[in-house]
Amino acid sequence: MHPVITLVAQRLALGLLLLLAASVLIFIGTQILPGDVAQSILGQGATPETLANLREELGLNEPAVTRYFNWLFATLQGDLGTALTNGQDIASSMGKRLGNTLFLASVAAIIAVPLAILLGLIAVRYQGRWPDRVISTVTLATVSVPEFLLGYIAIYFLSVKFRVFPSLATVYDGMSLGDKLYAISMPVVVLVLVVLGHMMRMTRAAILNVMQSAYVETAELKGLRKFTIIARHAFPNAIAPVVNVVMLNLAYLVVGVVVVEVVFVYPGMGQYLVDHVSKRDVPVVQACGLVFAAVYIGLNLVADIVAILANPRLRHPK
Amino acid sequence: MSDMLLEVKNLKIEATAYPPGEAPRDITIVEGVSFKLEKGRVLGLIGESGAGKSTIGLSAMAYGRGGVRLTGGEVLVNGRDVLQAGPAGLRALRGREVTYVAQSAAAAFNPAKRLMEQVIETTLHHGLASKAEAEARAVTLFARLGLPNPETIGRRYPHQVSGGQLQRVMTAMALCPKPDLVIFDEPTTALDVTTQIEVLAAIKEAIADTGVAALYITHDLAVVAQVADDIMVLRGGKMVEYGTTDTIINRPAEPYTQALVSVRSIDHNEKSGGAPVLSVKGITARYRGTNFDVLSNVTVDLPEAQTLAVVGESGSGKSTLARVITGLLPPSAGTITFVGRDLAADFEARGKEDLRELQMIYQMADVAMNPRQTVGTIIGRPLEFYFGLKGAEKRHRIQELLDEIEMGEGFIDRYPAELSGGQKQRVCIARALAAKPKLIICDEVTSALDPLVADGILKLLLNLQKIEKVAYLFITHDLATVRAIADSIAVMYRGKVVRYGPKSQVLAPPFDDYTDLLLSSVPEMELGWLERTIANRKMEAAGN
Numbered sequence: 001m002h003p004v005i006t007l008v009a010q011r012l013a014l015g016l017l018l019l020l021a022a023s024v025l026i027f028i029g030t031q032i033l034p035g036d037v038a039q040s041i042l043g044q045g046a047t048p049e050t051l052a053n054l055r056e057e058l059g060l061n062e063p064a065v066t067r068y069f070n071w072l073f074a075t076l077q078g079d080l081g082t083a084l085t086n087g088q089d090i091a092s093s094m095g096k097r098l099g100n101t102l103f104l105a106s107v108a109a110i111i112a113v114p115l116a117i118l119l120g121l122i123a124v125r126y127q128g129r130w131p132d133r134v135i136s137t138v139t140l141a142t143v144s145v146p147e148f149l150l151g152y153i154a155i156y157f158l159s160v161k162f163r164v165f166p167s168l169a170t171v172y173d174g175m176s177l178g179d180k181l182y183a184i185s186m187p188v189v190v191l192v193l194v195v196l197g198h199m200m201r202m203t204r205a206a207i208l209n210v211m212q213s214a215y216v217e218t219a220e221l222k223g224l225r226k227f228t229i230i231a232r233h234a235f236p237n238a239i240a241p242v243v244n245v246v247m248l249n250l251a252y253l254v255v256g257v258v259v260v261e262v263v264f265v266y267p268g269m270g271q272y273l274v275d276h277v278s279k280r281d282v283p284v285v286q287a288c289g290l291v292f293a294a295v296y297i298g299l300n301l302v303a304d305i306v307a308i309l310a311n312p313r314l315r316h317p318k
Numbered sequence: 319m320s321d322m323l324l325e326v327k328n329l330k331i332e333a334t335a336y337p338p339g340e341a342p343r344d345i346t347i348v349e350g351v352s353f354k355l356e357k358g359r360v361l362g363l364i365g366e367s368g369a370g371k372s373t374i375g376l377s378a379m380a381y382g383r384g385g386v387r388l389t390g391g392e393v394l395v396n397g398r399d400v401l402q403a404g405p406a407g408l409r410a411l412r413g414r415e416v417t418y419v420a421q422s423a424a425a426a427f428n429p430a431k432r433l434m435e436q437v438i439e440t441t442l443h444h445g446l447a448s449k450a451e452a453e454a455r456a457v458t459l460f461a462r463l464g465l466p467n468p469e470t471i472g473r474r475y476p477h478q479v480s481g482g483q484l485q486r487v488m489t490a491m492a493l494c495p496k497p498d499l500v501i502f503d504e505p506t507t508a509l510d511v512t513t514q515i516e517v518l519a520a521i522k523e524a525i526a527d528t529g530v531a532a533l534y535i536t537h538d539l540a541v542v543a544q545v546a547d548d549i550m551v552l553r554g555g556k557m558v559e560y561g562t563t564d565t566i567i568n569r570p571a572e573p574y575t576q577a578l579v580s581v582r583s584i585d586h587n588e589k590s591g592g593a594p595v596l597s598v599k600g601i602t603a604r605y606r607g608t609n610f611d612v613l614s615n616v617t618v619d620l621p622e623a624q625t626l627a628v629v630g631e632s633g634s635g636k637s638t639l640a641r642v643i644t645g646l647l648p649p650s651a652g653t654i655t656f657v658g659r660d661l662a663a664d665f666e667a668r669g670k671e672d673l674r675e676l677q678m679i680y681q682m683a684d685v686a687m688n689p690r691q692t693v694g695t696i697i698g699r700p701l702e703f704y705f706g707l708k709g710a711e712k713r714h715r716i717q718e719l720l721d722e723i724e725m726g727e728g729f730i731d732r733y734p735a736e737l738s739g740g741q742k743q744r745v746c747i748a749r750a751l752a753a754k755p756k757l758i759i760c761d762e763v764t765s766a767l768d769p770l771v772a773d774g775i776l777k778l779l780l781n782l783q784k785i786e787k788v789a790y791l792f793i794t795h796d797l798a799t800v801r802a803i804a805d806s807i808a809v810m811y812r813g814k815v816v817r818y819g820p821k822s823q824v825l826a827p828p829f830d831d832y833t834d835l836l837l838s839s840v841p842e843m844e845l846g847w848l849e850r851t852i853a854n855r856k857m858e859a860a861g862n
Contacts, residue, residue, distance in 0.1 A: 213425065214420060214422060214425035214426045215425065215426055215427055215428040215429070217383070217420075217426070218418070218420060218426045218427070218428075219428070219439075220381070220412070221379055221381060221412050221413065221417070221418045222412060222413035222417075222439060222440040222443065223408070223409040223410065223411065223412035223413035223414060223440065223443065223444065224409070224413075224439075224443055225409065228443075233428050233431075236428075236430040236431070237428065237429065237430050310430075312429055312430055312475045312477065313429070313475075313477050316474075316475050316477075316478060
């Protein structure tokens with residue numbers, strides 16, 4: 001069998017195993033949270049009888065292992081359970097939220113990834129000169145500022161002072177794509193600024209590393225232009241580390257947007273998770289955790305596979 | 319102006335050095351070098367590492383490697399001073415008028431691109447031909463350079479062809495845009511001798527066929543004697559001697575050139591007999607996770623205070639044999655007897671005495687030493703570890719060892735980075751001797767050194783053998799080294815010992831096919847050797 005297929009299959013299997021491990025951790029994590037779910041649902045006025053009834057109803061008296069496997073098998077069949085607080089089906093209410101989050105993340109990614117790579121290439125082309133310094137300093141600054149602050153700064157300037165974008169990113173069914181894009185422009189700006197620096201700096205470092213290679217000298221002695229050398233000869237050999245960082249940032253765009261979503265009141269996964277954590281709605285928290293873990297593992301898996309495919313030694317064995 | 323292609327006048331090249339703990343200062347790398355090259359001629363630049371030969375070669379492309387600056391003189395290519403050319407002028411020069419063949423083709427090819435794409439890139443970039451024409455020319459060149467499957471080899475990636483083939487593809491890449499001048503920078507140095515002769519012949523033929531002029535850079539005088547019309551000998555960035563190949567090889571005027579020509583003049587009388595200090599019997603070994611034997615049924619003996627040379631090309635299993643003997647790679651069959659004791663297969667199961675009496679010296683002295691330890695610490699470590707020496711006693715012994723390797727007291731507090739290549743290797747020898755071993759395994763210990771320095775190391779090793787009664791298992795691919803120091807020789811090929819015995823027998827006819835090939839491939843310091851050898855081989859092949 002082609003070695004790439006074997007390697008990719010290995011990675012996939014590892015990814016699934018990792019996801020299973022993550023599900024165990026999520027379950028344990030939510031179970032050892034202090035306090036009693038029934039108690040917190042019923043509040044101060046609960047009588048011992050109602051508490052016992054609710055525990056029975058929620059299956060909390062079963063041993064933890066049984067509850068874990070019940071939860072796991074239900075999840076595998078697409079049943080994420082019902083929210084304790086409002087009795088709604090988690091899968092359907094989370095589905096819409098997840099869609100919104102993925103929409104926001106993809107728009108941010110479509111802008112940020114090519115921009116970061118292009119800026120990285122430019123920074124290498126003018127290494128040590130002013131374009132490199134400006135790019136490196138500005139992106140470092142945007143990475144360093146906490147995203148909520150970045151959000152409020154953006155609101156102050158773009159919404160309050162110049163009134164170009166709406167400060168609330170409200171989206172609902174039936175909006176046209178253009179309206180939606182306009183609505184999310186502020187969180188997109190903030191997210192792009194947050195992830196740009198990391199990806200750009202990694203691109204720059206990875207390419208600079210490759211620029212020391214003998215084949216870059218060969219290209220230079222062929223009389224090629226500097227930018228051609230960087231884009232054609234250096235970049236293809238720097239893909240693996242760049243893809244890894246890109247994927248980490250994409251994962252962040254899905255998993256780490258909580259703060260940005262809250263700042264702009266965007267109806268995504270982050271808002272949903274924060275709401276239900278504060279209400280101690282364990283099934284929702286578990287479901288969110290599992291989805292986040294799946295996204296995270298999935299994207300890193302993609303990064304691994306791309307890195308494998310980018311390696312000509314593996315793609316074209318002797 | 320008629321046929322003059324390259325004219326270098328009074329070239330000066332500088333760089334900035336950053337000595338640790340001192341202010342950066344400018345150093346002169348090349349000074350006062352002048353030469354001329356006419357169309358269709360080949361000039362050999364020869365010298366040891368640091369002589370500035372690559373730097374001078376690259377000056378024809380106005381290229382300074384690693385921050386090197388071309389600060390003085392003129393370099394005229396086709397009458398234009400390339401040192402005064404702007405970026406656009408340089409791009410027009412490089413790859414069009416002058417092309418470059420690097421020492422390590424394996425590193426000089428982009429691993430992510432197919433060979434053909436890289437070979438024709440220059441031609442397309444400079445707009446010299448259409449893609450189809452360029453590819454056709456590349457295929458013709460592949461065929462002329464004797465590459466297998468010239469039609470399809472261009473579709474391969476660099477890692478899919480061998481080192482010798484890659485070097486030929488690189489030559490094709492340099493010739494494809496029909497340049498006026500090609501710079502060959504040690505194109506065969508990284509190759510096995512048996513491959514080197516083929517590549518050398520291919521390069522020579524291609525130069526003759528295309529009528530291109532060439533600068534041929536190498537440290538091996540015997541190699542350059544085969545391809546160059548003229549030779550310039552360089553040392554420390556200055557010209558030592560410049561003349562026709564015939565003059566330089568047969569009637570060198572300068573003492574330094576004479577030393578280069580007569581290198582490897584070590585007198586060593588073969589010893590024989592004696593009880594074996596090391597007996598390797600029927601060793602078969604393979605690396606974990608692979609399914610072929612790297613060594614199969616290897617049996618050799620090494621008597622006390624003698625030298626067994628293990629020769630063979632890369633991949634023949636000679637370094638693996640060292641790994642088996644040192645216990646780094648437990649064999650799947652066979653036994654090793656050392657000073658009358660059976661050695662455990664795995665070094666972790668061996669006693670301290672076994673470890674002490676069997677020491678090792680490596681090819682790359684720089685990476686075999688901790689750069690953050692002083693020479694004294696490096697040599698002192700085995701003294702502490704094996705003999706528990708401390709303080710003044712230890713320092714005294716370190717001093718003795720430094721004297722033995724002909725390095726003075728001043729070196730005890732120096733760091734490896736402050737030593738030359740030869741000095742580093744000497745420190746490694748002292749470290750091995752510090753353990754008072756019965757056997758030292760020397761793995762290509764002179765391969766990374768310049769000929770004259772290597773000669774010094776070999777003489778030192780022979781002297782130490784007399785004083786310390788230590789045996790050497792000497793692994794090398796260099797037959798001149800073998801002639802210089804071996805008492806007995808094992809020739810290895812694809813994991814097997816194909817020829818084994820006292821030096822006088824192994825190096826005397828009748829030969830087996832492989833030993834014959836190996837011996838006849840070693841370049842000799844005489845004009846016309848290459849043509850004669852190739853012609854002989856063709857006749858033999860026709861005769862069979």
